[in-house]
Amino acid sequence: MPFLQVEGLSKSFGGLRAVHNVTFDVAEGEIVGLIGPNGSGKTTTLNLITGFLKPDAGKVKLQEEDITGLPRNQVCQKGVARTFQIVKPFLGFTALQNVMVGRMYGKASISDMKAAEEESHAILAQVGLAHKANTLARDLTLMQRKRLELARALAAKPRLLLLDELMAGLNPKEVEDACDLIQLIRNSQITIIIVEHIVQAICGLSNRVIVLNMGEKIAEGTPDEIVHSPQVIDVYLGRVHA
Secondary structure, three states: OOOEEEEEEEEEEOOEEEEEEEEEEEOOOOEEEEEOOOOOOHHHHHHHHHOOOOOOEEEEEEOOEEOOOOOHHHHHHOOEEEOOOOOOOOOOOEHHHHHHHHHHHOOOOOOOHHHHHHHHHHHHHHOOOHHHOOOEHHHOOHHHHHHHHHHHHHHOOOOEEEEEOOOOOOOHHHHHHHHHHHHHHHHOOOEEEEEOOOHHHHHHHOOEEEEEEOOEEEEEEOHHHHHOOHHHHHHHHOOOOO
């Protein structure tokens, strides 16, 4: 039984067809990469899975439970969390307070402030931000804000974590560190879908890769199969990159 099932998912905005009849499964414990050109429907697909958008057609099932079109807070409480392409911390809150929000309102939320604080400190340590616990989010670097975004998602206690361009704007060493962190998260029994343009990182992390173009799935396979697919090379990777 697939952990996540996406069946015939479609979404249009006026005359623009953003996602059309996209179908794929994700097994528990997998890291699945989602790639494609800008505007191919990757973020829209994440938004449909997480309840930020309602699909025009299709279904989303989490362990056989239909979560299609549920409000995003209810999807979060089912165990689905995400990060955003443009990080959105509470700028006037400290890093610790940002994570505590996730811990108190996500899956298995708690109202005990002391317990939430203790767990949030542990999550900040997990993502390498223990020393920034009392720093305002507005004073963090881009890399630190991205790690904070990840920490806040982890605080929701997800079973499924969706990462939207977590590595965008990072230097090579920061990308390497981010990949190591994602592997550690997967090892803690969290299933991951990752949207990313850094193909080397996607290939190094993913069990399978799904490719979208103009809102439709055009390929799915192992990283090696994807980078050697003539269609993927033509529409996305390019001959030199492939």
